[in-house]
Amino acid sequence: MRRTSVRLIILCLAALPILPAGCGDGGGNDSSGVQSEAYFTIVSRNSGRLVGISGGSKQDGAAAILADWPKNDQVGQHWKIEPAPEAGYYYLINADSGKYLDVENASTQEGATVQQYRYTGGTAQQWKIVAVGEQYHKIVNRNSGLALNVEGDKVDEGAAIIQWPWAEETDSQWLILPPDIVAVGDMETGNTSQYQGFHGHDQAAQLQFEAAIVRQGTYAAKFKVRPGDRFMQTSGERAELSGFPIQLRVEWPHGNRTVIFNNRDRAGDDLYYAWSTYFPTEFAHVYHWGSFINWHSAIGGTVAPLSLSIDLNQNMIVKGSGGECGDTNCQGNAHNHVIVPAGQWAKGVWHEWHLHKPISHAIDVIPAKAGIQ
Numbered sequence: 001m002r003r004t005s006v007r008l009i010i011l012c013l014a015a016l017p018i019l020p021a022g023c024g025d026g027g028g029n030d031s032s033g034v035q036s037e038a039y040f041t042i043v044s045r046n047s048g049r050l051v052g053i054s055g056g057s058k059q060d061g062a063a064a065i066l067a068d069w070p071k072n073d074q075v076g077q078h079w080k081i082e083p084a085p086e087a088g089y090y091y092l093i094n095a096d097s098g099k100y101l102d103v104e105n106a107s108t109q110e111g112a113t114v115q116q117y118r119y120t121g122g123t124a125q126q127w128k129i130v131a132v133g134e135q136y137h138k139i140v141n142r143n144s145g146l147a148l149n150v151e152g153d154k155v156d157e158g159a160a161i162i163q164w165p166w167a168e169e170t171d172s173q174w175l176i177l178p179p180d181i182v183a184v185g186d187m188e189t190g191n192t193s194q195y196q197g198f199h200g201h202d203q204a205a206q207l208q209f210e211a212a213i214v215r216q217g218t219y220a221a222k223f224k225v226r227p228g229d230r231f232m233q234t235s236g237e238r239a240e241l242s243g244f245p246i247q248l249r250v251e252w253p254h255g256n257r258t259v260i261f262n263n264r265d266r267a268g269d270d271l272y273y274a275w276s277t278y279f280p281t282e283f284a285h286v287y288h289w290g291s292f293i294n295w296h297s298a299i300g301g302t303v304a305p306l307s308l309s310i311d312l313n314q315n316m317i318v319k320g321s322g323g324e325c326g327d328t329n330c331q332g333n334a335h336n337h338v339i340v341p342a343g344q345w346a347k348g349v350w351h352e353w354h355l356h357k358p359i360s361h362a363i364d365v366i367p368a369k370a371g372i373q
Contacts, residue, residue, distance in 0.1 A: 038081060039079065039080050039081075039178075039179055040078070040079055040081060040176045040177060040178060041077055041079070041176075041181070042077075042092075042139070042174050042175075043174060043176075044066060044150060044155075044171065044173075045170040045171075045173040045188050046150065046153065046155055046169075046170035046171040046173075046188075046189060047066055047154075047156075047159075047171075047189075047193070049066040049067060049068060049069075049155070049157060050067050050069060050077040051064055051065075051066070051067070051077065051101075051161060052066070052076050052077040053065070053094060053096070053097065053116055054158070056074075056076045056096065057097070057116075058096065058098075058099070059097075060118055061115050061117060062099075063113055063114070063115050063160060063161070064101065064160075064161035065157075065160060066150060066154070066155070066157055066159040066161070067158075068157050074096075075096050076095070076096040078095035078179045079095065080093040081129070084125075084126040084142075086123075086142065088128055089127060089128050090126070091125055092127055092139075094116055099116035099117055099118055100116065100119055100120075100125045101114065101127065102116060102117040102125045103141055103143065103144060106122060106123075106143055107124075108144040110146065110164055111164065112144070112162060113160065113161075113162060122143065123141075124141065124144070126141070126143070127141055128140045128142065129176070132173060135216075136174060136175055137173070137174050137175075138166055138172060138173065138174070141163055146163035146164055146165060146166070147163065147164060147165065147166040147172045148161060149162050149164035153171045155189075155193055170188060186217060187209055187217065187219040187220055187221050188219060192241060195241045195242060197241075198241055199231040199238055199239070199242060200239040201231065201237075202229065205226075206224045206229060206239040207221060207222070207224075208221075208222045209221060209222070213278060213280075215278070215350045216276075220278065221241065223239040223240075225237045271356075272357070273353070273355040273357060274353065274355075275293070275353050276350045276351065276352055276353065277292060277353060278348075278350050279348075279351075280347060281348045290309050290311070291307040291308065291309045292308055292309065293308050294306065295357070306319070306357065307319045311336075314342035315338045315341055315342050316339050316345055317336045317337060317339060318336070318337050318339050
């Protein structure tokens with residue numbers, strides 16, 4: 001099973017906390033909250049990408065880089081966290097190569113390259129993992145005292161991992177997740193850089209990053225939909241973010257344009273999603289449909305095989321389309337099921353969502369778009 005945390009918002013959608021368990025319990029854990037002798041992914045707060053190895057190399061000296069989320073069973077972005085002899089320090093061992101995260105030539109200079117290398121026992125391969133709040137950590141090299149960082153504050157795949165003096169900046173803060181969490185989408189950049197695109201009429205007017213009302217972290221995303229806020233030639237008003245960094249890119253023709261998505265959930269996947277939604281006290285739903293998170297078909301059609309909505313009677317419902325997906329659309333009748341009746345959900349508070357979504361062979365869907373339709 002794989003889990004996905006969607007940190008988006010509906011009029012403020014934010015993520016649920018996901019952290020390795022433990023805190024000074026004598027069972028292989030320490031105050032960092034990291035359980036030792038287990039595999040994790042190490043996720044940049046600034047970009048949402050992972051620490052990986054350039055070209056998937058297994059050679060000594062291969063550079064550490066920002067990498068996209070792994071495809072299928074690839075483990076090049078998985079790291080075993082193993083205690084070093086010095087209390088409070090760890091070795092970070094790549095699951096694919098078996099090599100250790102290391103600083104080139106045991107350098108103590110700012111900007112030195114971080115790489116993988118065979119075990120030496122040296123302090124340049126030992127790292128302290130320190131919680132800095134909001135689930136994030138700094139990772140400090142024992143030899144240099146410098147922190148794991150991304151060169152030039154870059155967010156692109158392939159950006160070099162270096163060591164640099166610690167500062168409270170997002171490019172030196174890392175989320176440490178079990179590998180069965182395949183994606184985290186949050187708002188911590190304070191912009192849309194982690195996402196594939198915005199669907200709406202006027203992004204500046206319809207999407208803001210909110211610091212006053214947050215579920216966790218620094219920002220939540222606030223979506224607004226007004227009459228006339230249509231995206232391209234679509235049939236309804238909307239404000240959506242789509243496509244957070246995960247796994248692979250899929251392209252297919254859609255009319256006279258090419259639609260590009262960062263990922264596709266595939267038949268046979270068994271996924272869990274978690275997110276938080278906040279409806280402000282002034283929220284009013286007056287349209288025929290009011291989806292606040294949905295999954296679209298990888299076939300390229302317009303019907304969303306699965307979405308969560310609020311209907312005209314103020315019921316929260318899950319909408320699912322039945323039948324098979326053809327070349328252009330998912331055919332069959334939509335099935336609506338009330339999951340939270342009117343009067344049993346409230347405005348002005350956060351609502352926590354956990355969704356188990358097995359993917360059948362009939363319908364492939366791409367991950368969630370969050371916003372208001």
